[in-house]
Amino acid sequence: MPVHLLVQQPGREHLPFLQLNPRRGHSTWFTKSKNGISRSINQMMYSMLRFGYPKWSVIPSDERELWFRQFAQEFNWHSDLTETVRKKFNEKAMDSYTKQINAWKTVWQKNKKPRFINGGVWEQLIAHWEREDTAETSSRNSRNRKSDRGGKGMYVHNLGACSMSTKEDELIEANDGNPVDRLQLIKVAHTNKTTGQIQDPVIRGVVDLVEAEIVSQSQPLSDDGDSTGASTNLSLLQKMRWLKRKGGRLVGLARRASLYPASSSQAPYADPMILEELHDKDERIGALEEQNTTILSENATIRSENATILAELASQKKFNTEIMQKLDRLMSSSSS
Template structure:
C-alpha cells in the first residue's frame, strides 16, 4: 500500500490533520488545531526511540528504505491530503533531520560526561555511536566545526537559541494568539526566543547586543518624531521596527541570525507585514465569531430560564385547578 492510499483510507477523520504552509519555497508542517504543534516533534522522537537500529552519523546517512518506513509510521499519527504526500515527505525529512541532529548531539554529550546509555537506545547502536565518536577523523571534524561556529559568532561563544523545538515563526504566532490577535514586533519575538528561563536574561550575547542597538534606534526615531510635533502614535509601526531589525542584523548564508524564518533574503518587509496583517485579521474574525456565538448562547440561556419559569407557573396553575375541581366534584 502506498502512502497516498494509506492516508486516503476511511476512518482517519479523527487524526490531527496537517496543512502545508509554503514560504520562500520551503514547506513547513502545521497542525490544524492550536496547541498540537509539539505533537509532530513527539511523533518523530518516538520513531527515533523505537526504530533506530543502526548508528547512522547523520540523518542524511540513513537508508532510504528506513526513511520510508519512518514516514509511514509518522502517517499513523497524522493525516493530510493524499496529493500533498511528496511535499509532506520533504517537510518530514526537514523536521526529522533537525530532531536526529539534536538527539545525536545530546547522546554524545551523555557519553562524554560518562553517563549511562539512554534507555531508548539499542545497546549495539549505542556502542556503534561510541566507536564513531572515538574515531580520530570524527574528533577532528567536530573540533573544526566548533571553531568555525565560534569564529562566525564574533568569538563570543556558540549561538544560543532558547525557543526549544518550536521555530521562531511559531513563537510569533503563539504570542499573537495569546495577545488576542495582536502581532508582536520582532524585538519582542527575539527576546522571547533567546531569553533563558532560568536566569531571565538573553543568553546569546550577540543577539542581546543587537536587540539593544535596535531599541536605541527605535528610541531615537521616537524622540525625533516627538521633536517634530508628531503625537499620532506612542510607538513605531511594526513595519518600521522590522526594517530596523533587518538593517541591524546582517544576512549570513541566506538567513538573519535571531530572526529565523521571519524574514529572508527574498522576502520583503512589506510582504511580511501584509501577510501578518492577513493572519491578524483572520484571528480577529474568529474571535468575533466566537464572541457572537457566546452572546447567542447567553441569550438562549436567558430564554430557557424564562420558559422554565413560565412552565413552572403553568404547572402550579394546573395543580391548583386540579385541586379546585377535585374539591367541587369529589
C-alpha cells in the same frame, strides 16, 4: 501503497492534521512545538533504527521512507501536500537525529548506556565514536561552533523546547488575538528569565540598535518643524526594516516574521499574512509539480520495465518454438 494514497484512506480523521497555515487547536505544522512530531521521530529512533548510522544523511533512502510511512500512520494531511510534508519531515528528522546522537554520545562519555536502545545499534555507535578520525572531526566541529559568528560563539535563545512560531502564537493569544510586535517576540525569546538579560551578544546588539533607532525616530517635532523624527506611533513595518539584515532574513526570527517587506521607505505596505499565503501556495504548487514529475518518472520506469518483460517473453517464446521444432524432428526420425 504510496504515502500520497495512504493519506487518502478513510478512518484517519482522528489523527493530528498538518497544514501549511495551521489553525490553533485544529491543525499544526513542523514549525510548531508540543504537537507530537518530535516525540514521534524520537520514538522511531528507538524502535526503527536498524544500524548505528552516525548521521541522518547516511541512512539508506528505503529505511528513511519506512520512517516517513510510519509518520503517515500517526499524522494526517491533504494528499497533494505529501511531497512538502516529506521534505519537512526529513528536515525535522535530520535535526532530531543529530540531537539524539549527540545526547547518546554524552551518555557514552559518562560510561553509561541509554535505556531501551537496541544493543547492536549501541555497539556500532560506540565503534564509530572510538575511531580516531571521528574524534578529530568532532573536536574540529566543536572549535568551529565556539568560534562562530566572528568569535561571538554559538547562537543562544531561551525558548527551551518551544519553537519561535509557537511562542509567537502564545503571545498573540495573551494579547487577545492581536498581532504582537516582532521586536517584543525577539526579546521574549532571547531574554534569560533569571538575569533579565539577552544572552546572545549578536541578538543583544541588534535589539539595542533597533531600540536606539526607535528612540531617534520617535523624537517629537521641534518648534520650527524641521525635525526629521517620525511619529511616536512607529509602525511594525518600520521596525521590521531595521531588523532586516543581508540576505533577506531577520535576526532571531522564524520564517513568518521574515516575510515582512523591507525595501525602501517608499515601498507600499504589504499585508504579511497575504504574503505568507502566497508563499505557502507557491510551496504547494512546487510540491504538486514535484509530485507530477515523480509520477511521470515512475510511469516511464513502468513502461520501460513492461518493454523489457515483453522482450523477455518474446525471447522465451522463440526459444520454446525452437525446442518444439527439435522435439518434432526427433519424433519424426525415431518413428521412421
